[in-house]
Amino acid sequence: MSINLSQPAVELRESRLKTITGYEGDAAELLSRNDIPNRERSFTQCGSCSADQVMNLLTQIQDAAVVEHGPAGCAGDIPMRNGVFRTGNKRMGYNVHNVKYLNTNLDEKDTIYGGGAKLEKAIREAKRRFNPKVIFVTTTCASAIIGDDVPGICNELEEEFGIPVIATLCEGFRTNIWATGFDSANHSILRKIVKPARQKQPDLINVISFEHKFLYESVFRQLGLRTNHIVPLSTVEELERISEAAATVQYCETLGSYLAAGLEEHFGVLEIKAPAPFGIKASDELLREIGRIFHKEEEVEKVIISEKEKIAEDLERLRGRLTGKTAYIAAGGPLAYSIIALVKDLGMEVVGTSVWHHDQRYDNDDERLNFLRFGVETYGNFKVGVCNKQAFEVTNAINKYKPDIAITRHLATVWAAKLGVPSIFAGNEPTEMLYDGLIRFGQSIDDAISNPAYIKNVAKHSKLPYTDWWLKQGTYSFLRSEQNV
Amino acid sequence: MSEIIQGPRHGCALGAQQTVVAIERAIPILHAGPGCGSKLHRGLSLAGGYQGAGYAGADAIPCTNMIEKDVVFGGTDKLRDVIEGTLKIMDGDFFVVLTGCTADIIGDDVGSIVSEFREQGVPIVHAETAGFKGDAYKGHELVLEAIIKQHLKPAAQIEKGLVNVFASVPRHDPFWEGDLNEIKKLLAGIGLKANILFGYNSGGIKALEEIPAAQFNLVVSPYIGLKIAELLEEKFQTPYLHYPVLPVGGIETSKFLRTVAEFAGTLSEQTEKFVVQQEEEFYHYIVRAADVLTEYRLNQPKRFYNINDASYALGFSKFLVNELGYFPIHQFINEDVPEEYKDAIEGYFKELSPEISSGITFTQDGGVIEDKIRSIKALTAPLVLASSWEFDIAKEISGLHLSVGLPIIDRLILHHTYVGYIGGLNLVEDIYTRLLSKNRE
Numbered sequence: 005m006s007i008n009l010s011q012p013a014v015e016l017r018e019s020r021l022k023t024i025t026g027y028e029g030d031a032a033e034l035l036s037r038n039d040i041p042n043r044e045r046s047f048t049q050c051g052s053c054s055a056d057q058v059m060n061l062l063t064q065i066q067d068a069a070v071v072e073h074g075p076a077g078c079a080g081d082i083p084m085r086n087g088v089f090r091t092g093n094k095r096m097g098y099n100v101h102n103v104k105y106l107n108t109n110l111d112e113k114d115t116i117y118g119g120g121a122k123l124e125k126a127i128r129e130a131k132r133r134f135n136p137k138v139i140f141v142t143t144t145c146a147s148a149i150i151g152d153d154v155p156g157i158c159n160e161l162e163e164e165f166g167i168p169v170i171a172t173l174c175e176g177f178r179t180n181i182w183a184t185g186f187d188s189a190n191h192s193i194l195r196k197i198v199k200p201a202r203q204k205q206p207d208l209i210n211v212i213s214f215e216h217k218f219l220y221e222s223v224f225r226q227l228g229l230r231t232n233h234i235v236p237l238s239t240v241e242e243l244e245r246i247s248e249a250a251a252t253v254q255y256c257e258t259l260g261s262y263l264a265a266g267l268e269e270h271f272g273v274l275e276i277k278a279p280a281p282f283g284i285k286a287s288d289e290l291l292r293e294i295g296r297i298f299h300k301e302e303e304v305e306k307v308i309i310s311e312k313e314k315i316a317e318d319l320e321r322l323r324g325r326l327t328g329k330t331a332y333i334a335a336g337g338p339l340a341y342s343i344i345a346l347v348k349d350l351g352m353e354v355v356g357t358s359v360w361h362h363d364q365r366y367d368n369d370d371e372r373l374n375f376l377r378f379g380v381e382t383y384g385n386f387k388v389g390v391c392n393k394q395a396f397e398v399t400n401a402i403n404k405y406k407p408d409i410a411i412t413r414h415l416a417t418v419w420a421a422k423l424g425v426p427s428i429f430a431g432n433e434p435t436e437m438l439y440d441g442l443i444r445f446g447q448s449i450d451d452a453i454s455n456p457a458y459i460k461n462v463a464k465h466s467k468l469p470y471t472d473w474w475l476k477q478g479t480y481s482f483l484r485s486e487q488n489v
Numbered sequence: 490m491s492e493i494i495q496g497p498r499h500g501c502a503l504g505a506q507q508t509v510v511a512i513e514r515a516i517p518i519l520h521a522g523p524g525c526g527s528k529l530h531r532g533l534s535l536a537g538g539y540q541g542a543g544y545a546g547a548d549a550i551p552c553t554n555m556i557e558k559d560v561v562f563g564g565t566d567k568l569r570d571v572i573e574g575t576l577k578i579m580d581g582d583f584f585v586v587l588t589g590c591t592a593d594i595i596g597d598d599v600g601s602i603v604s605e606f607r608e609q610g611v612p613i614v615h616a617e618t619a620g621f622k623g624d625a626y627k628g629h630e631l632v633l634e635a636i637i638k639q640h641l642k643p644a645a646q647i648e649k650g651l652v653n654v655f656a657s658v659p660r661h662d663p664f665w666e667g668d669l670n671e672i673k674k675l676l677a678g679i680g681l682k683a684n685i686l687f688g689y690n691s692g693g694i695k696a697l698e699e700i701p702a703a704q705f706n707l708v709v710s711p712y713i714g715l716k717i718a719e720l721l722e723e724k725f726q727t728p729y730l731h732y733p734v735l736p737v738g739g740i741e742t743s744k745f746l747r748t749v750a751e752f753a754g755t756l757s758e759q760t761e762k763f764v765v766q767q768e769e770e771f772y773h774y775i776v777r778a779a780d781v782l783t784e785y786r787l788n789q790p791k792r793f794y795n796i797n798d799a800s801y802a803l804g805f806s807k808f809l810v811n812e813l814g815y816f817p818i819h820q821f822i823n824e825d826v827p828e829e830y831k832d833a834i835e836g837y838f839k840e841l842s843p844e845i846s847s848g849i850t851f852t853q854d855g856g857v858i859e860d861k862i863r864s865i866k867a868l869t870a871p872l873v874l875a876s877s878w879e880f881d882i883a884k885e886i887s888g889l890h891l892s893v894g895l896p897i898i899d900r901l902i903l904h905h906t907y908v909g910y911i912g913g914l915n916l917v918e919d920i921y922t923r924l925l926s927k928n929r930e
Contacts, residue, residue, distance in 0.1 A: 047574025050552040053524025075590060075620030076494055076853070077501025077525065080532030083877065083896030087536075090880075101881055107494040109853070110621050115594055126493045133495065133856050145522045146590040146621055149560060176522040177591055180556050395548040396578055416542045419549070467580075469516065469545035474578040482574060 007194070007266040007367065012155045013173040014191040014262070017181045018042075021261075022364035025180055027390035028480040031341075031380045034388055038364040047482045049395055052414075053176030055144055056081050057185025059105075062140045062172065062192070064089050064215065064236035065243070069104040069136035071126050073119065073154060074144025079107040092215030092237050104134040110146050120152050127161050127169060137240040138168045140192060148175035170196045180392065181361050183258045183336070190263035193235065193243055198271060201247040207298070210234055210252040210273065212260035216435075220253070220281075223291070223438060226307050227300050235263070247271035251297050253290070255280040255437060257338040257366060257375065265367030277372040280338065281437045283345030284312070285382055293372075311439040319349075322446040327351030329453060332405050334358040334398045335413040335430060337390075341379040343411055346436055348383040350446045355405040356387045358398045360414070389480055395419055399470060400479045408453050424463030426452040496855025496878035497532070498895045499798075499824050502618040504529050504625025504661060505632040509585045510546035511659030512686065513693030516581035517545070520568045520599055521589025523554035525620070533625055536877075537663040537895050538902025546660075551575045555591045565597050572606055572613070583694040585632060586615035593619035607639070612694060614639040624825040624853075625661050626713055626798070633717045636697055643725055644702035651682050651703045652753065653721075655714030656735065657908070659687035662798070663897050667906030668735075672709065675909050678763040679746050680755040701725040707749065709735055710800040711837060712830040733837055735804030738812045738913030739771040771910040774917075775812070781921060782813070787928050790872035790889045790920075795820040796858055796879055797894035799834050801907070802849075805874055805893070808913055810841045817847030818871055821858045823894075826851055855879075862886060872920060891923050 008015060017023040026043035027034070034040070055078060062070050063085050072078055086103045093100045108126045110119050123141070130139050141158050155171040162169035174188040208230050211220055215236045224231050232238075232246055246252075252267050253276040254260030267273040278293040279286040288308055295304030331347045333340050337359040344354050366373050380386075391397045399419045402410050410420035410427040420427035428448050430436065436445035452459075468475075503525055509517035519526050530547045534540045542549060551574070553559070553567045568586070575584065586603050603615040616635040618628045633655075654672055657665040666688040673683040684699055685691045692699070706721055706729035708714040718729035730752045736745035746764050750756040781787075793815050795802035799822045809815035820838060831851060839846040850861060859882045873879055873888040877898045883890035892899050893907070906912045 046570045047578060048552060048554050048571060050519065050526030050530075050548055050550045051523035051554045052527050053522055056524050056528060075501045076497055076499070076624060077503050077529055077532075077620035079494065079497035080500050080504075080525075080528030080530075082497050082532070083536035083898060084531050086896075087877070087898040102496070102878060105495065105497075106856075107497055109492065109494045111623075112619075112621050115590075115621050122493070129493060129856070144590075145555075146594065149591065149594050176524045177556050177560050180523060180554060182523065393548065416547050416549075418542055467544075469549050469579055469581065471578060471580045482578075 007262065007269050009191070009195045009266070009270060012171045014184065014187045016179050017184050017187065017361075017363065018179060021366065023181050023361050024364065024390055025361050025392035026483050027362060027388065028483060030385055030387050031376055032385045034362060035377055035380060040364065041486050043483045043486055045394070045482045046484060047396070051180065051393055052182040054174045054179055054182050054185030054188055055142060055176050057182055058142055058172055058174045058189045059085055061186065061189040061235045062142070063103040063105055064092070066237065066239045067136055068138040068140060068240055069106070069130040069134040071106045071108065071123070071130050071139060071141045072144065073108045073110070073123050073141060073147040073152065075110045075146055076107055078144045079105070088215060095216070096237060098237065104130070104136060106130050115146060115150050118150060118152055119147060120157060123152060123154065124157055124161065127157070131165055136167070138170065138197060140170050140172050142172045143175045145176045148177070168196045183361060186259050187262040189235070190266065194263065194266040194270065197240065197243050198247050198267070199244045201271065203248060204250065205230070205248045206250050208232060208249040209294070210246050210249045210267065212252060212254035212263055220438070223307055223311070227294070227298070227303050229298060247273060249273050251276050251294070253294065255342075256336065257363065257373065258336045261363075261367045268368060275368050277368070277370045279372070279375050279378040280342045282342035283349040283442060284439065286342070286345055286378060287438050315439045315443050318443045319446070322443065322450060323351045325450050326446065328353065329408040330355045330405070332356050332402050332407040332410045334410065334415055336360045337362050338375045339413065341375045343430060344379050344383055344386060346442055346445050347411070349442055350449065354386050355407050356389070356401055358389045358391045358401060360391065360393045362390045396470060396474065397479050399423070399468065400475060400477065403475050404479065409449055418462070419468065421459050421462040422466045422468050424460055426456045426459050428452050492852065492854050492857070494853050494855070498853070498876060498878070499624040499626065499661070500529050500533050501620030501624060502622040502628035502631060503587055503589050503620050504533050505587055505616060505618045505628030506530075506550060507533050507546070507625065507660035508629045508632045508658070508687070509587070510543040511665070511688055512583065512697065513691055514544060514581050515583040515585060515693060516575060516579045517550050518572060518575055518584055518586045519550060519552040519589060520564060520586060520592040520597065521552060521555060522591050523552070523556070525589045526550045526552050533661050533895065536898050537660065538897045538900050540660060540663070540902070543660070545579060545581060551579065560591060560595055563595060563597055564592060565599070565602055568597070568599065568602050572602070576611065582612065583697070584611065584613040585635070586613065587618045587632070588615070590619045590621055593617055612640065626658060626824050629658050629661065630713070630716055634720060637700070637717070637720055637724060641698065641701055646702065647704060648702045649704055650680060650753070650755070651684055651699065652676060653684045653686065653700050653703045653706045654709070655706065655717055656709035658713060661895065662801075663895060663902050664906055667904045668908040668912070670904065671906045671909040671911060675742065675746060676749065678767065679750040679753070679760040680757070681749070681753055701727065703727055705729055705753065708732065711803055711834050712826070713800065733803070734807055735800045735908060737804045737808040737907055737916060739768045739775070739910060740811055741804070741807050742909050742913070743768045767910050771913060774914050778917060778921070787924055788870050789924065790870055792816045792818050792867065792869060793872040793874060794818050794862065794888070796823060796873070796875035798822065798824045799826060801894055803837050804907070805916070806838065806841050806847060808916065810845050812913065813917070815872070816845065817841065818865060818867070819861065820847050820849045821861075822849055822851045823853050823858070825853060889920070889924055889927065891919055
């Protein structure tokens with residue numbers, strides 16, 4: 005693969021990774037082909053847009069400002085993003101403050117006469133109010149359709165201000181694969197912020213994740229490695245220097261694929277080629293790969309042995325309680341495949357999965373990064389529906405399988421609860437990684453299954469917004485055939 | 490609304506999806522981009538005290554998720570498919586198609602698609618709620634207008650004592666359900682049956698269809714709902730009472746009830762007894778709190794800012810000035826108030842009490858609010874009744890902060906209300922709990 009940094013717009017996942025959002029089948033078939041055409045739906049519910057994921061990363065950079073060029077409703081995600089940012093800063097002991105965000109509040113007149121002047125004013129205000137080191141300027145459906153020249157305005161002001169003013173093109177209608185938003189944000193960072201390494205730091209490793217630094221921290225400390233946690237909560241200066249790290253590790257292809265591959269291709273920072281550290285075997289493999297890259301093979305073996313000893317008793321207890329229980333998993337592609345490892349390690353059965361999208365290639369096309377292959381080879385074949393976050397399909401499937409637990413991410417867990425199925429929300433804080441993560445996750449599952457009092461009460465007192473007819477249909481019966489696409 | 494926005498609060502007109510979700514068993518259908526519904530749900534519902542998905546909200550909302558080829562070739566076929574799917578899949582009594590920026594800019598003829606279904610007997614209406622048309626209050630009015638114009642028919646008979654209530658904007662105002670429920674109880678006390686339209690046990694499509702049968706419409710807000718009442722008067726000759734102050738506390742609630750009873754013709758010995766008894770009970774607690782409310786050592790806030798919509802800012806200001814003896818510093822009205830109402834709203838704040846008035850600033854921009862607050866020298870610690878955006882500025886001026894307006898991400902709100910007698914007590918409890926915990930923890 006090649007990460008092309010010459011243009012302001014990122015190459016879309018549809019063409020870059022042959023990503024699909026509609027599929028019904030199983031993991032073995034997905035693995036055997038890389039030419040599956042996408043299937044669309046004749047009925048759809050609210051999805052998500054790439055601008056949303058752009059904000060997920062860019063508003064969380066400490067001393068950068070974001071100017072969103074669009075109507076005020078496009079800012080709907082910002083109040084909660086601010087909450088996440090404040091929580092992250094508080095947890096890390098950093099200065100707690102609001103996100104540095106402005107919206108151009110496009111109105112009806114602007115859609116007729118253009119919003120360029122307003123955008124320029126907003127960018128100047130962002131400079132004055134926040135004194136940022138970088139300004140990201142993002143696009144929306146409205147500003148893209150009316151055709152405002154965002155890159156042109158950014159370039160002019162960049163020259164005047166002497167700081168990067170970066171057009172991040174992410175209008176919602178451009179792609180139905182919202183993960184492209186992560187790529188757009190990372191594209192901007194790679195293109196305009198990261199600088200060539202002044203001096204390589206052989207004990208430094210970039211960790212791509214969300215707003216939490218504690219995940220790998222204890223293990224990395226034992227290995228004598230220093231970490232750069234990116235992108236959320238980073239400062240611009242930290243991002244400028246991620247090129248100095250010896251390697252990059254990530255836990256979710258959806259989030260980190262583009263940035264890790266771009267750092268390798270353009271700045272010579274190796275991506276750790278191993279599955280994400282969910283479950284015991286993947287954690288072993290990832291740590292061994294890190295040991296190999298950093299020449300710490302012996303230390304890694306010691307860490308693996310001691311970490312496994314620490315969890316042995318709890319793991320046996322949890323396996324005793326959970327063996328034979330069933331789980332339904334609904335999450336983003338690679339993460340859903342990773343959660344299978346956890347569930348299987350705990351002795352449970354996976355009755356089905358819904359994944360939001362499926363990439364048929366990877367930015368760093370290396371089979372060791374194919375989490376699906378790792379899952380199938382380690383734990384066996386499983387059913388896969390690629391559903392673009394469609395709640396009606398997920399609800400239909402959970403109703404059919406009536407699993408002991410539904411594990412969901414990005415989707416309201418209330419739909420499972422209304423069916424009387426215990427559900428845990430595997431949110432944006434993947435504390436389920438590595439060895440002790442397996443125990444934390446297993447304990448949460450055990451708690452949810454062992455006292456479903458709340459769930460049973462919810463089910464007794466509520467009704468789903470779906471017809472009985474729909475709940476009896478095939479889960480993917482609104483997918484059009486491949487020929488019709 | 491030409492200004493830029495720092496600290497976004499009130500979404501866009503497509504936020505009307507929340508109004509539809511608040512109608513029992515109603516299903517919104519969006520003809521919009523893929524991210525609109527999800528962002529507006531989070532901004533107006535999660536960030537409004539964690540209100541949850543509701544019956545058919547959040548990721549259950551049908552949406553065409555318009556992408557590039559729809560922008561180029563038009564999205565009406567897709568919309569027809571999604572409406573057809575909705576009628577099979579979603580279990581609802583009433584359907585409202587809402588358009589976003591994409592559909593409205595490219596000019597999809599949504600009206601004709603929707604009328605195809607209406608002609609087949611489907612209870613369905615549509616509203617053009619492109620984000621660039623205004624904020625979620627505007628969207629709320631557009632949806633009500635659509636329902637009135639496209640769905641309602643004149644009543645066979647007017648029901649005496651039935652009153653349609655247009656007050657807290659559902660799911661957008663974080664306290665809407667508690668507020669509307671409290672207004673319903675209060676009106677029952679003066680012999681009226683409130684048609685609340687939104688929320689638990691409000692009646693869904695039946696309640697909507699009863700609108701033309703009401704004796705009168707009641708608008709409780711400086712201006713939101715006025716257009717709706719005027720439209721109903723024009724279409725069904727229903728008279729309306731405009732009570733501009735959201736009643737909070739003893740004095741204002743009693744005044745509100747007497748005014749409504751007089752207009753409705755239910756002012757009587759019995760209703761007067763209800764009002765007097767309620768106000769007495771309210772003052773029982775207010776008197777009981779006198780020990781702490783006159784305490785000096787706690788550094789009590791005696792001056793206040795409101796950063797909220799016009800309705801809450803006015804309701805709170807009246808209560809704080811007239812019943813707790815506070816002084817207004819300055820008030821910020823942060824929804825997109827139409828020009829025609831601004832003078833009237835300024836007037837309400839000029840006469841909070843015969844002696845006390847407050848200046849106001851209309852702005853949607855958090856940066857303007859912060860600059861203004863920084864420019865005012867405060868001798869004592871003020872009360873900052875605001876949103877979760879104002880934690881930092883409140884700290885900067887050593888103010889006492891309480892989140893009472895969108896976005897509220899530091900409170901879980903279920904049936905809490907700031908309306909009526911109970912609402913006044915709730916506000917006093919919340920302010921002084923915050924003050925005490927700040928001093929004692």
